[in-house]
Amino acid sequence: MADNSEPAEPELSPSExxxxxxxxxANELASPEDVLAFEQRFMRxxxxxxxxxxxxxxxxxxxxxxxxxxRSISFVLGIDPDRPRxxxxxxxxxxxxxxxxxxxxxxxxxxxxxxxWREAVATMPAIPNTALHDTxxxxxxxxxxYDFRSMAHxxxxxxxxxxxxxxxxxxxxxxxxxxxxRRLLIEADFVRRFEPxxxxxxxxxxxxxxxxxxxxxxEPVATNAIGRVLAGKDPRSLRISDEVRxxxxxxxxxxxxxxxxxxxxxxxxAACDSLGVDDGGAREYLRDLVPELLPRVEVxxxxxxxxxxxxx
Amino acid sequence: xILPFGDAPxxxxxxxxxxxxxxxxxxxxxxxxxxxxxxxxxxxxxxxEALAMTDRVEFGGGVVKDLVLxxxxxSFVSQASFVETILDLQDLFYEVKNESLxxxxxxxxxxxxxxxxxxxxxxxxxxxxxxxxxxxxxxxxDEIVNAPKLGFHDRTDADRAxxxxxxxxxxxxxxxxxxxxxxxxxxxxxxIGKWVDEKYEAGWEGSSWLDE
Numbered sequence: 001m002a003d004n005s006e007p008a009e010p011e012l013s014p015s016e017x018x019x020x021x022x023x024x025x026a027n028e029l030a031s032p033e034d035v036l037a038f039e040q041r042f043m044r045x046x047x048x049x050x051x052x053x054x055x056x057x058x059x060x061x062x063x064x065x066x067x068x069x070x071r072s073i074s075f076v077l078g079i080d081p082d083r084p085r086x087x088x089x090x091x092x093x094x095x096x097x098x099x100x101x102x103x104x105x106x107x108x109x110x111x112x113x114x115x116x117w118r119e120a121v122a123t124m125p126a127i128p129n130t131a132l133h134d135t136x137x138x139x140x141x142x143x144x145x146y147d148f149r150s151m152a153h154x155x156x157x158x159x160x161x162x163x164x165x166x167x168x169x170x171x172x173x174x175x176x177x178x179x180x181x182r183r184l185l186i187e188a189d190f191v192r193r194f195e196p197x198x199x200x201x202x203x204x205x206x207x208x209x210x211x212x213x214x215x216x217x218x219e220p221v222a223t224n225a226i227g228r229v230l231a232g233k234d235p236r237s238l239r240i241s242d243e244v245r246x247x248x249x250x251x252x253x254x255x256x257x258x259x260x261x262x263x264x265x266x267x268x269x270a271a272c273d274s275l276g277v278d279d280g281g282a283r284e285y286l287r288d289l290v291p292e293l294l295p296r297v298e299v300x301x302x303x304x305x306x307x308x309x310x311x312x
Numbered sequence: 313x314i315l316p317f318g319d320a321p322x323x324x325x326x327x328x329x330x331x332x333x334x335x336x337x338x339x340x341x342x343x344x345x346x347x348x349x350x351x352x353x354x355x356x357x358x359x360x361e362a363l364a365m366t367d368r369v370e371f372g373g374g375v376v377k378d379l380v381l382x383x384x385x386x387s388f389v390s391q392a393s394f395v396e397t398i399l400d401l402q403d404l405f406y407e408v409k410n411e412s413l414x415x416x417x418x419x420x421x422x423x424x425x426x427x428x429x430x431x432x433x434x435x436x437x438x439x440x441x442x443x444x445x446x447x448x449x450x451x452x453x454d455e456i457v458n459a460p461k462l463g464f465h466d467r468t469d470a471d472r473a474x475x476x477x478x479x480x481x482x483x484x485x486x487x488x489x490x491x492x493x494x495x496x497x498x499x500x501x502x503x504i505g506k507w508v509d510e511k512y513e514a515g516w517e518g519s520s521w522l523d524e
Contacts, residue, residue, distance in 0.1 A: 040324065047371035057417035060363065060370035060409065114521055140522035 034091050041095045042073075048096070049073055053150040068151060075153040075173050076102050106148045109174040113142060116181035125191045127199055128211045135161040142177055163187065164219045165288055186282045187218035193275045194221060198238040205311035220311060222289055225275070227310035229267040235274055240310040248310060253301055260297060264290040325372065329356050332373035333380065340384040344391060347380070351395045355380075358399040366406040375418055376402055382422045388435025400437045401425065408444050 049069055050061055061069070074081040076099055077090060090098065117139055124132065138157040145156035153172040163183050171179055191199055199221050203210040206220035225235035231247040240248075252260050268286045277283055293309070300306040333352045340346065347355070359376050363369065379401050383389055389397050408421060416424075425440065433439035 043325075043371075050371055054414075057419075058409065058414065059372060059375055059418055060368045060406065062410065062414070063367045063369050065414075066369035117521055137522065141520045144520040 035086065038086055038091055045095045045099060046070060046073060049099075049150065068153075071172075072150055072152045072154075073099065075175075076106060078102065080170075103149065103152075106152055106174060109178060110143055110146065110148060113139075113174055113177045113181060116178060116185065117142070120181055120184055120188065123185065123188050123192065125188055125199065125217070126196045127191070127203065127217055129161070129215075129217060130212050131161040131214050132217070135159050139177060139181070142174075146174065148174065160214055162214055162216050164216050164222070165285065182281075183285070186279075186285045187216075189279075189282060190275070190277065190286065191218055191221050193277070194225075194236060194238055198236070202238050202311055219289065222271075222286055223293060224310055225271045226264060226267045226286075226289070226293070227306075229271045229274065230263065235271045240312055242312075245306050245310055245312075249301060249304070249306055252297065257294070257298065261290060261294050264293055264297070326356050326360070329359060329373040329376060332377040336377055336380050336384075339381060343384045345384050345389070345394050346391070347395070354395055355398060355402075358402055362399075362403045362406050365403070366410055368406050368409065375405055375422070378418065378422055379405065382426050383429070386426065386430055386435070388430065397437065401429075404437070404441050404444065407441075411445055 046066075046069060049072075050066065051059075053065070053069060054061060071081055073079075077087075077095070079087060079090070117136070121136055121140075124136070135158065138159065142157050146152075147154070147156070152174070155173065155176050157177075159180060161184075163180065164187060165183065167176060167179055167183070199217070202220050202224050203215075203217060207213055207215045210217070221238060224238045224240055227240050227248055228235040228238065228244065230251060231244045233244060252263060255263060265287055268290060269283065271277075272283045272286060277286070296309045297306070300309045330352050333347055333355060337346050355376050359370070359374050376398065379398050383398065383401065384394075405421065405425065408416070408425075409418075412421075425444065428443050429435060429437075429440050432443055
């Protein structure tokens with residue numbers, strides 16, 4: 001006959017624990033009771049989101065799916081799954097309510113992504129580039145494939161076109177898309193300030209197969225614009241003749257590395273002024289090119305040849 | 313990498329599973345069966361081991377209670393073999409879930425296991441495993457891996473008839489149908505566009521900005 005006493009707690013080794021978010025380090029932030037309560041609420045949320053993902057068809061999922069669901073929940077709740085800490089704000093809230101509220105925020109972020117995408121499509125410079133075209137087309141399908149309820153951390157589109165300043169690897173889901181589009185718009189806005197023919201001439205010198213290769217369009221254009229300003233010229237033509245290049249070398253050669261860095265930053269700011277770039281983010285974006293440009297300039301000056309930096 | 317919880321949540325789940333199993337005693341007593349405290353302990357630990365072996369995660373009490381209830385009325389189980397049988401069925405259940413690429417709902421799989429157990433395998437778990445894994449899971453997997461470009465609408469009636477097993481030694485016509493259904497579902501699942509539109513409430517009416 002069955003034993004009617006309370007069922008015994010089965011023995012469980014630590015290695016049999018479920019994958020999840022919170023490690024012992026979390027105890028530093030909260031009492032053990034708080035941590036335990038959070039774990040239980042988080043597990044209930046994970047269980048519920050798993051049931052929604054399987055549409056109630058399955059009480060179990062492969063571990064890799066559970067990990068994905070957990071990463072999605074973490075993204076929605078603003079938890080970094082790689083840091084063994086519970087944000088204090090989550091200790092006292094109803095996680096289901098918080099999840100729903102933040103899911104609504106994710107929806108708004110996707111709407112913002114749509115706005116940014118439309119703007120990007122409408123304002124891309126008239127310069128052919130296969131990767132840019134394909135990437136924009138792929139991002140256009142983002143709302144179709146983005147399962148923000150269950151896989152909010154995923155980026156279910158192909159992004160081939162390289163930005164001048166790559167995104168941080170910590171960005172995921174719609175946050176990645178929005179930041180990518182924001183940077184792409186900055187780049188497009190800058191490039192559009194020049195005649196397409198001038199840009200294409202620079203790109204052809206920089207990378208002859210710029211249409212089909214995975215190359216960034218902004219970086220060579222911005223570099224030449226800074227170069228023109230360094231030589232005391234208006235940046236708009238983007239043309240760097242031998243004389244202009246010699247003038248850049250003449251002005252930079254006597255300077256120390258620190259002074260050259262400052263000169264490049266000042267040239268970037270002056271280029272923005274000259275081109276009417278007022279947005280702080282766009283000015284900073286161009287200024288952030290300097291740390292990448294400086295080593296190339298140093299090498300060019302050592303070899304007395306800046307052709308590889310400021311193309312003709 | 314994601315760090316592990318303490319074992320408290322899982323321990324709580326296992327206690328929940330044990331409570332669920334405790335509650336089924338009333339239902340299975342009419343079939344001359346019962347689960348002792350040791351039986352329940354064995355089933356719950358067996359569940360943990362089966363999940364670990366199949367690399368799966370399960371929430372709540374799990375399927376073990378459903379397996380107990382589904383198989384208690386089979387004439388091929390007895391009090392002496394009941395726990396051992398359920399443990400084997402539990403292992404097989406999770407294995408088939410993996411092999412069928414998640415296409416078969418728990419409830420349908422348990423029903424299928426029960427019908428094959430009684431009508432085809434005559435209580436032999438090896439035959440049951442063969443019928444399920446060889447006749448169903450493998451076919452679903454092979455169809456997808458080996459003929460991904462063959463649309464279901466392009467298949468002949470003979471193809472469809474064989475879809476259940478791909479072999480002449482089909483478990484039974486129902487298995488064929490189940491596999492054919494699983495195949496259809498798998499096709500949809502791998503056509504992600506259809507899958508998203510059909511299975512999820514799309515946040516943006518499933519539309520693409522490209523449609524505008």
